[in-house]
Amino acid sequence: MSPSAGGDVSEALAAQGAAAPPRPGVYLFKDDQARVIYVGKAKNLRSRLGSYMRGGDGRQQIVFLLRKATQVECLVTRNEKEALILENNLIKQYKPRYNIRLKDDKSYVSVAMTKHAWPRVVVTRRIRKDGARYFGPFHSASSVRETLDVVRKVFPLRTCSDAVFRNRQRPCLEHQIGRCLAPCVLPVDREDYEGHLRQVALLLEGRNEELVAGMEREMQLASNEERFEEAAKLRDRLRAIRNTAQGQEVLQHDGGDQDVFGFYREGGFAEVQILIVRAGRLVANRSFGFRDWNLPEEELIGSVLTQFYGGGHPIPPQILLPVELADADAREEMLTERLERRVRIVAPQRGRKKRMVDLAGENARQALGARRGEDERQSETAEELRRRLRLRSAPRTIECVDISTFQGSSTVASVVAFDDGAPATARYRRYRIRTVEGTDDFASMAEVLGRRFRAGIEADDLPDLLVVDGGRGQLGVALAALADLGLDSPEIVGLAKSRARSDARSVAMERSEERVFLPGRVNPVVLPRSSGALFLLQRVRDEAHRFAITYHRSLRQKAARESPLDAVAGIGPERKKLLLRHFGSMAGLRRASIEEIAALAGIGKTLARTIVASIAED
Numbered sequence: 148m149s150p151s152a153g154g155d156v157s158e159a160l161a162a163q164g165a166a167a168p169p170r171p172g173v174y175l176f177k178d179d180q181a182r183v184i185y186v187g188k189a190k191n192l193r194s195r196l197g198s199y200m201r202g203g204d205g206r207q208q209i210v211f212l213l214r215k216a217t218q219v220e221c222l223v224t225r226n227e228k229e230a231l232i233l234e235n236n237l238i239k240q241y242k243p244r245y246n247i248r249l250k251d252d253k254s255y256v257s258v259a260m261t262k263h264a265w266p267r268v269v270v271t272r273r274i275r276k277d278g279a280r281y282f283g284p285f286h287s288a289s290s291v292r293e294t295l296d297v298v299r300k301v302f303p304l305r306t307c308s309d310a311v312f313r314n315r316q317r318p319c320l321e322h323q324i325g326r327c328l329a330p331c332v333l334p335v336d337r338e339d340y341e342g343h344l345r346q347v348a349l350l351l352e353g354r355n356e357e358l359v360a361g362m363e364r365e366m367q368l369a370s371n372e373e374r375f376e377e378a379a380k381l382r383d384r385l386r387a388i389r390n391t392a393q394g395q396e397v398l399q400h401d402g403g404d405q406d407v408f409g410f411y412r413e414g415g416f417a418e419v420q421i422l423i424v425r426a427g428r429l430v431a432n433r434s435f436g437f438r439d440w441n442l443p444e445e446e447l448i449g450s451v452l453t454q455f456y457g458g459g460h461p462i463p464p465q466i467l468l469p470v471e472l473a474d475a476d477a478r479e480e481m482l483t484e485r486l487e488r489r490v491r492i493v494a495p496q497r498g499r500k501k502r503m504v505d506l507a508g509e510n511a512r513q514a515l516g517a518r519r520g521e522d523e524r525q526s527e528t529a530e531e532l533r534r535r536l537r538l539r540s541a542p543r544t545i546e547c548v549d550i551s552t553f554q555g556s557s558t559v560a561s562v563v564a565f566d567d568g569a570p571a572t573a574r575y576r577r578y579r580i581r582t583v584e585g586t587d588d589f590a591s592m593a594e595v596l597g598r599r600f601r602a603g604i605e606a607d608d609l610p611d612l613l614v615v616d617g618g619r620g621q622l623g624v625a626l627a628a629l630a631d632l633g634l635d636s637p638e639i640v641g642l643a644k645s646r647a648r649s650d651a652r653s654v655a656m657e658r659s660e661e662r663v664f665l666p667g668r669v670n671p672v673v674l675p676r677s678s679g680a681l682f683l684l685q686r687v688r689d690e691a692h693r694f695a696i697t698y699h700r701s702l703r704q705k706a707a708r709e710s711p712l713d714a715v716a717g718i719g720p721e722r723k724k725l726l727l728r729h730f731g732s733m734a735g736l737r738r739a740s741i742e743e744i745a746a747l748a749g750i751g752k753t754l755a756r757t758i759v760a761s762i763a764e765d
């Protein structure tokens with residue numbers, strides 16, 4: 148790469164940037180291995196890339212990117228909105244190193260008022276386009292359940308499934324205890340039922356003052372008209388509703404729905420905090436932290452927005468940001484289409500909304516502080532590992548391999564990866580053992596590690612520390628696999644499960660400590676029970692075990708679904724199940740005679756003969 152006048156950009160890269168079309172689209176920076184390392188979008192590809200390459204316009208922040216990139220590829224779209232969608236898809240596809248990626252696997256709890264002649268109210272984690280009316284998201288499943296408990300006690304709406312509703316001949320217990328008007332069979336005043344639905348909607352939207360005021364009026368009227376029983380019921384309902392309304396933090400009093408973004412960066416880390424405000428109340432918050440590659444703030448916030456709402460988060464009618472986005476119009480248009488209601492993206496400069504953004508920023512600052520505290524703890528744990536296990540360096544990336552065999556049949560292995568004490572699931576790997584017959588854990592481990600190390604050499608991706616599940620024997624196999632390839636890293640240790648030993652003077656069994664076997668040392672190291680290092684090693688080992696078992700289970704289930712019986716004419720799922728259940732397995736079925744098979748209900752001699760012939764050939 149010959150540097151240009153800018154000093155950091157190769158001539159080829161600069162030429163590609165200059166040749167980019169002056170149109171909206173997406174650009175992909177690639178490294179010398181042709182790996183996509185950054186995906187961005189622009190209203191005008193040529194001017195965006197030109198400003199990147201020239202520098203001097205405040206965008207020198209991406210110098211690190213230009214040093215790594217050797218080529219840039221452009222994909223033109225018809226407009227900025229399409230570019231936003233494409234950018235999100237490409238980030239998901241390539242997971243580029245320098246793009247931020249939101250790890251938000253939390254699904255939101257919402258409440259649906261179903262589309263039905265007599266709707267019911269249910270908790271859901273999925274928002275579908277099914278005509279139902281959705282409310283939320285809510286803090287947690289438990290807070291929703293509490294609210295729904297109140298709804299059920301206070302409003303006499305049906306709770307049964309549609310199938311039950313259709314088939315009822317008489318009202319169920321819910322009606323007898325006064326919690327349902329029983330529209331399943333009784334003549335119910337529709338206006339009355341809908342009135343309850345309206346009140347439930349107010350409660351779920353957090354519009355409690357409105358709800359309470361309406362109910363107070365109703366109660367007064369009932370009392371004035373000497374309908375005392377009804378007035379008493381309303382009083383009890385009001386009490387229940389007032390209790391649920393307590394404890395909800397009011398952020399603004401005009402009852403708006405907003406997502407408020409806050410941003411904070413410091414010392415190589417950045418944090419975005421999103422306050423989710425519904426009906427003026429803070430109902431949830433989300434925090435995302437990432438390595439700060441010094442990208443411009445609006446680019447970071449834009450990226451979070453794209454992924455946050457692209458990932459299915461409910462879209463509010465107003466989004467407050469700490470910074471103005473040049474593509475706010477395109478984003479508004481896209482979100483408006485999705486919400487089917489006007490969405491506004493605002494970067495408030497003063498007043499109450501600005502204070503809310505500042506509050507989100509303050510939350511981001513605190514979250515970053517907590518995250519860095521966690522980082523420091525991880526560094527301490529890594530340092531403890533280095534010291535106690537006499538490693539060359541403090542391990543930040545740790546992998547663990549686990550071999551799993553089921554009843555001497557197929558053997559599988561898992562390798563799980565942890566970065567800074569947290570599972571890096573994207574780098575988990577599963578292996579089917581190819582070269583080993585029967586059960587031989589040592590040979591299986593040698594095969595897996597050989598495969599893992601070779602792939603690691605190719606991709607320049609080996610962990611700092613490898614943990615094998617087992618003692619001296621397993622450690623020896625792993626070290627041999629490493630030596631076979633002429634490698635001297637990763638460092639390897641064996642973690643042997645605690646051994647049960649009986650106490651001669653007592654029938655009680657006591658557990659010895661976990662032991663860590665190190666290369667070249669006869670005696671294992673025993674880490675203190677309270678050690679963070681031990682806790683991390685155990686976590687990594689248990690995760691590898693869990694992952695291998697899960698893989699095994701899925702293979703077994705697949706094998707159970709795919710059987711030689713599938714190819715036999717006249718055998719459907721029911722007969723397959725019957726045969727396997729009766730004879731225990733395919734092996735059992737193969738041992739059975741034609742007469743034994745024919746004796747089963749619905750099989751008969753002809754089919755039994757076909758079965759025996761088909762599976763014998765297999």
Ligand code: SF4
Pocket residue numbers: 304305306307311312315317318319320321322327328329330331332
């Ligand atoms: S009374 Fe009827 S409508 Fe009400 S919950 Fe029971 S079955 Fe459903």
